[in-house]
Amino acid sequence: xxxxxxxxxxxxYGKLTAVDGVSLTVPSGxxxxxxGESGSGKSTLARAAVGLSPVSAGQVRLDGVDVRRLPxxxxxxxxxxxxxxxxxxxxxxxxxxxxxxxxxxxxGARRAEVARLLELVQLDPERASMLPGQLSGxxxxxxxxxxxxxxxxxxxIADEITSALDVSVQGAVLxxxxxxxxxxxxxxxxxxxxxxxxxxVSDIVAVMYLGRIVEAGPAEQVLTDPQHxxxxxxxxxxxxxxxxxxxxxxxxxxxxxxxxxxDPHHPPPGCRYHPRCPIGPLVHTDRTxxxxxxxADDAAHRPHHAACHFAA
Ligand SMILES: Nc1ncnc2c1ncn2[C@@H]1O[C@H](COP(=O)(O)OP(=O)(O)OP(=O)(O)O)[C@@H](O)[C@H]1O
Numbered sequence: 001x002x003x004x005x006x007x008x009x010x011x012x013y014g015k016l017t018a019v020d021g022v023s024l025t026v027p028s029g030x031x032x033x034x035x036g037e038s039g040s041g042k043s044t045l046a047r048a049a050v051g052l053s054p055v056s057a058g059q060v061r062l063d064g065v066d067v068r069r070l071p072x073x074x075x076x077x078x079x080x081x082x083x084x085x086x087x088x089x090x091x092x093x094x095x096x097x098x099x100x101x102x103x104x105x106x107x108g109a110r111r112a113e114v115a116r117l118l119e120l121v122q123l124d125p126e127r128a129s130m131l132p133g134q135l136s137g138x139x140x141x142x143x144x145x146x147x148x149x150x151x152x153x154x155x156x157i158a159d160e161i162t163s164a165l166d167v168s169v170q171g172a173v174l175x176x177x178x179x180x181x182x183x184x185x186x187x188x189x190x191x192x193x194x195x196x197x198x199x200x201v202s203d204i205v206a207v208m209y210l211g212r213i214v215e216a217g218p219a220e221q222v223l224t225d226p227q228h229x230x231x232x233x234x235x236x237x238x239x240x241x242x243x244x245x246x247x248x249x250x251x252x253x254x255x256x257x258x259x260x261x262x263d264p265h266h267p268p269p270g271c272r273y274h275p276r277c278p279i280g281p282l283v284h285t286d287r288t289x290x291x292x293x294x295x296a297d298d299a300a301h302r303p304h305h306a307a308c309h310f311a312a
Contacts, residue, residue: 002154009058033202094128145253217304227306
């Protein structure tokens with residue numbers, strides 16, 4: 001079991017700061033669910049761990065070791081929304097899985113290992129010679145998971161892995177991932193725009209807004225007693241999060257009611273959420289503080305914390 005730590009990580013694309021000094025820990029054997037609107041920087045943060053987005057400041061560590069020092073970052077494996085990101089359409093699925101195994105795997109052991117991995121993701125090992133195009137979307141995603149597991153990871157990063165699938169198979173893939181995570185005691189960073197899905201798999205929930213984590217804590221606490229107005233607004237925009245696991249209405253990428261989506265190229269001064277935040281007017285404070293001062297997350301040492309001047 002291994003802990004993944006983002007320590008004040010920033011990612012810049014030219015003038016755009018997509019991830020801005022994010023600190024977040026995925027504790028050993030636990031699942032951290034990362035939520036937030038489209039463009040908030042979730043994928044960029046996850047990709048920073050596996051070397052797919054450029055870290056301009058800060059460090060990502062696995063058990064205290066800078067991940068850049070890990071050979072091919074093999075202990076960190078990522079599964080994407082589109083399984084074709086990791087599967088070659090011209091390569092048999094068994095071969096794709098074999099390719100991801102450590103070089104030390106003997107030739108003789110490879111075939112048995114492919115069969116073991118296919119069984120682990122509940123696919124018939126007889127299918128090892130099939131091409132990805134001969135499988136359904138859900139089966140392809142299972143193969144992508146088997147390929148990620150072939151690298152013998154300690155940490156699994158799952159980025160919207162069910163959102164491109166038919167609703168009818170989303171639940172099964174989700175159950176599979178959760179089952180595999182528990183069985184192998186993997187640490188997992190799980191990204192989804194669907195709050196009900198995040199609630200179902202996560203021990204900890206982190207909420208991202210314009211490149212920052214604005215709230216994090218034990219999943220139940222964050223989702224039933226949110227401290228940050230943005231988290232409250234997300235939950236209010238997804239009322240079925242508590243009932244229907246896979247309802248489309250939980251899409252938090254939809255703009256929140258009556259508010260302009262934020263422009264990551266021009267983050268507002270002070271608190272980044274202040275132009276959309278209902279709290280100032282509600283509590284009759286003058287909003288000078290929110291407009292002028294960036295709310296430092298003073299309580300980041302606590303299990304449940306939020307970056308808001310008026311956190312509940
Ligand atoms: N390779 C890139 N080059 C330039 N800008 C990028 C790149 N990748 C992401 N961005 C920008 O960084 C910001 C964060 O994007 P990111 O994809 O991480 O957000 P997200 O929260 O994962 O959104 P989504 O749910 O839509 O994937 C966005 O403004 C996006 O346009």
